[in-house]
Amino acid sequence: MKRLLSMATLGDKILFISLFIATLISFLFVKDLFPAGGLVKVTVAGNTAYLLSIEENRTVKVTGPIGDNVIEIKNGRVHIKEASCPNKLCVYQGWIDRGSIICLPNRFVVSVGGFNQRQSSSGPYDAITK
Amino acid sequence: MPSQNNVHIALLSAYAIVLHSLEALIPTPIPWLRLGLANIITLATLIMHGFRAGMMVTLIRVFVGSMITGTFLGPAFILSLGGGVSSTLAMGAVRGISGRIFGPIGFSLLGAITHNLAQLFLAYLLFVRNLEAIIFISPIILLIGTITGTFNGIATGLPKTLSCMYT
Numbered sequence: 148m149k150r151l152l153s154m155a156t157l158g159d160k161i162l163f164i165s166l167f168i169a170t171l172i173s174f175l176f177v178k179d180l181f182p183a184g185g186l187v188k189v190t191v192a193g194n195t196a197y198l199l200s201i202e203e204n205r206t207v208k209v210t211g212p213i214g215d216n217v218i219e220i221k222n223g224r225v226h227i228k229e230a231s232c233p234n235k236l237c238v239y240q241g242w243i244d245r246g247s248i249i250c251l252p253n254r255f256v257v258s259v260g261g262f263n264q265r266q267s268s269s270g271p272y273d274a275i276t277k
Numbered sequence: 278m279p280s281q282n283n284v285h286i287a288l289l290s291a292y293a294i295v296l297h298s299l300e301a302l303i304p305t306p307i308p309w310l311r312l313g314l315a316n317i318i319t320l321a322t323l324i325m326h327g328f329r330a331g332m333m334v335t336l337i338r339v340f341v342g343s344m345i346t347g348t349f350l351g352p353a354f355i356l357s358l359g360g361g362v363s364s365t366l367a368m369g370a371v372r373g374i375s376g377r378i379f380g381p382i383g384f385s386l387l388g389a390i391t392h393n394l395a396q397l398f399l400a401y402l403l404f405v406r407n408l409e410a411i412i413f414i415s416p417i418i419l420l421i422g423t424i425t426g427t428f429n430g431i432a433t434g435l436p437k438t439l440s441c442m443y444t
Contacts, residue, residue: 154434159383166386166423173416193406247410251352251400256407 177246187225189218191255201225201244201259211253218257225257286322286330289442290337293318297342313425315342316388319365320381320433321442328369335365352404356396363395364388385430386423393422 155163189197189209197207199220206219206228214231224242232252240248247258296314305311315338323331339361343349348357368388371379379387397418401411432438 154380154431155382156378156380158378159380159386159430162379162383162386163423163427166390166419166426170416170419170423173419177413177416190407246413247407249405249407249410249414251404254404256405256410258407258409258413260409 186260187218187220188258188260189255190258191253193254196255209253209255211250211255213252216250216253216255225259227257282326282330286326286333289318289322289330290334290341292442293334293338294342294345297338298345301346310421311425313389313392313429314432316364316385316392317429317433317438318442319361320368320384320388320429321439323365323368323372323384324381324433324439325442328365328373331369332362332365335361355403356399359399360392360396364392367391380430381434382427382430385433386426389422389426389429390419393418 185201187197187199187201188195189199189207191209191211196209199205199207201220201223204221206217209216209218211231215229216227216231216237217229219226219228224244225248226242227237227240227248227250230238230250230253232250234252237248237250243257243259245259247256249256293315296318300312300314303312318338319331319335322334339354339358340349343351343354343357348354365388368384368391371387372384397411397415401408405411
């Protein structure tokens with residue numbers, strides 16, 4: 148530990164501490180930015196494919212450039228049930244109730260949020276498919 | 278560049294490619310968590326041979342490494358190239374302006390954070406046109422960058438590291 152501290156210059160220490168603080172602040176800031184919303188938005192290649200209520204359990208299939216992915220909503224949380232990519236990172240990310248799951252190979256994003264409450268407060272329907 | 282330097286740069290590139298390829302084999306608990314071990318070599322090259330050599334090692338590593346891991350010209354390759362070039366540029370620029378302010382740890386942190394932010398930016402531009410999603414993962418990206426940057430900086434700064442490379 149002593150050797151490590153002697154290896155770091157003053158600039159190193161200042162940079163490390165400021166990055167550490169920036170990380171902490173960004174975590175707090177993002178938590179506030181993403182209240183657990185009541186809607187699940189699925190966009191494929193930039194276009195909104197589904198807008199679903201997170202309260203309602205259901206499974207939807209999304210078709211991207213390389214195949215189908217199955218998205219499941221259950222007990223107020225979302226996860227990717229099946230993916231057609233080699234890495235399956237989105238599946239490993241597990242259940243979320245806020246924020247997003249991003250899939251690069253299949254070009255789709257599942258995000259949870261209020262989405263300005265425009266759709267959720269405007270009508271009695273629970274899903275919009277475009 | 279004298280021929281001795283070229284030999285050394287080839288050797289350093291080989292080190293970087295090996296680290297880059299080994300890293301692809303290590304399973305990580307969190308997606309997008311990469312240790313960025315190849316940055317140790319880029320950093321050492323910058324310190325020993327300057328900016329041009331560092332950039333060469335990075336480019337060789339990204340191209341050859343992606344052919345080995347099978348990601349050449351795919352999305353991962355574009356992100357890897359963008360991140361690698363940006364971080365090498367950032368480290369080289371800071372080193373050129375004021376080489377004395379930072380030691381290996383500072384440079385490594387600079388490189389790691391630039392690398393990660395550049396990848397995030399590229400991912401937004403090319404693949405994920407969703408600002409919310411990008412903002413959401415940025416704290417995690419910052420955290421990972423800080424941890425791996427510190428780790429690689431320490432690895433570069435160990436007296437043994439540089440002496441190993443002077444073969």
